[in-house]
Amino acid sequence: MKHVKLCDDDNASQPVEFAVTSSVGRRRRPVLKAFGQAIERARKQSKGGDGREFTQGQLAERVSEILAEDKLRSTGQSYIARIESGSISDPDPEILRGISKATGVPYLELVGDLVANKYSIDKDLLFPLYLEPKLFKDMPDWEKQIGHDELWIVTHDYKDGTLQRFRDAICTVLERGGKCTFFLGTAAYERFDDFRLRLLAEIGKPKEDLCLLAVLVSRDQIGHTYVFANPTSTRARDTSDRAAEGYMMLANEHGKRIVGLKMSDDDISSKVDVLFKLRNKAIQLLDKSGSSNVARLR
Numbered sequence: 001m002k003h004v005k006l007c008d009d010d011n012a013s014q015p016v017e018f019a020v021t022s023s024v025g026r027r028r029r030p031v032l033k034a035f036g037q038a039i040e041r042a043r044k045q046s047k048g049g050d051g052r053e054f055t056q057g058q059l060a061e062r063v064s065e066i067l068a069e070d071k072l073r074s075t076g077q078s079y080i081a082r083i084e085s086g087s088i089s090d091p092d093p094e095i096l097r098g099i100s101k102a103t104g105v106p107y108l109e110l111v112g113d114l115v116a117n118k119y120s121i122d123k124d125l126l127f128p129l130y131l132e133p134k135l136f137k138d139m140p141d142w143e144k145q146i147g148h149d150e151l152w153i154v155t156h157d158y159k160d161g162t163l164q165r166f167r168d169a170i171c172t173v174l175e176r177g178g179k180c181t182f183f184l185g186t187a188a189y190e191r192f193d194d195f196r197l198r199l200l201a202e203i204g205k206p207k208e209d210l211c212l213l214a215v216l217v218s219r220d221q222i223g224h225t226y227v228f229a230n231p232t233s234t235r236a237r238d239t240s241d242r243a244a245e246g247y248m249m250l251a252n253e254h255g256k257r258i259v260g261l262k263m264s265d266d267d268i269s270s271k272v273d274v275l276f277k278l279r280n281k282a283i284q285l286l287d288k289s290g291s292s293n294v295a296r297l298r
Contacts, residue, residue, distance in 0.1 A: 034116070035113050036083060036085055038113040039083050039099065039113075043084075056081050057077040059103075075092075096110055109130050111129060131261040132261075134260045136257045139249075139260060140168065143169040143170070149179070151181070152226070153183070154228070155225040156188065156222050167198065174199070174211065174212060183275055183278065184214055184215070215279055224249065225251075226247065226248055227246065227247050228246040230243065246271070
């Protein structure tokens with residue numbers, strides 16, 4: 001806004017001040033049509049109590065219920081409509097999280113749609129956001145969650161055993177009767193007995209009662225570092241309704257693992273097929289040695 005002084009005709013000595021507003025240089029907010037369409041697709045893929053797709057009003061109501069759980073301000077149908085029309089370029093993060101929970105579309109996927117549209121970025125460059133990344137520090141909570149009855153940890157050099165939170169996750173799975181298999185490189189495999197003893201001391205159960213197995217593999221067989229939950233559910237003979245899940249861990253330039261990317265069902269199945277054969281060979285060797293818990297490991 002600029003202030004301009006003009007002279008009054010009746011009194012030239014008394015200038016009159018006017019406020020002049022200019023629209024020159026003012027940037028228009030972008031219309032995020034593609035992002036709005038992504039929200040609309042998410043809404044229409046969701047079903048209400050009547051089995052029909054959510055209306056904008058129903059989605060707003062469900063999001064408000066989710067927000068109320070955290071004592072956050074509710075939203076309305078008009079806000080959802082404005083998002084879908086693309087007129088809101090900076091949606092409230094909490095409302096976006098609510099939409100994610102209400103529709104089942106991962107929050108980071110919605111963020112990826114927003115960023116790609118708002119800043120004209122090719123979505124292929126944002127693909128990690130669509131793979132439901134999980135921070136390395138959060139992996140123990142995922143590993144020990146209810147329903148994970150079997151864990152496979154695949155790494156050339158397993159150092160996580162020195163971290164209490166990771167040991168606690170393994171202990172939790174073993175204590176409730178689950179199985180844990182480690183696919184390790186030579187150095188980590190040779191140290192595994194020390195790790196096993198630490199677990200036994202923390203759990204307080206006899207060695208024979210734990211379904212814990214280490215499999216020696218080469219670096220070529222491992223490739224990246226992986227963590228699988230319920231991996232054998234990918235096998236045809238498995239009759240359980242547990243879904244296999246897997247994360248491929250990525251490291252920074254210093255070799256420190258920082259984030260895991262969720263693997264597709266096909267990628268999990270392909271990797272598990274190779275590891276399953278290696279695991280069976282290791283179990284056969286244990287069987288020949290007369291190990292008492294081979295049957296439980298199968």
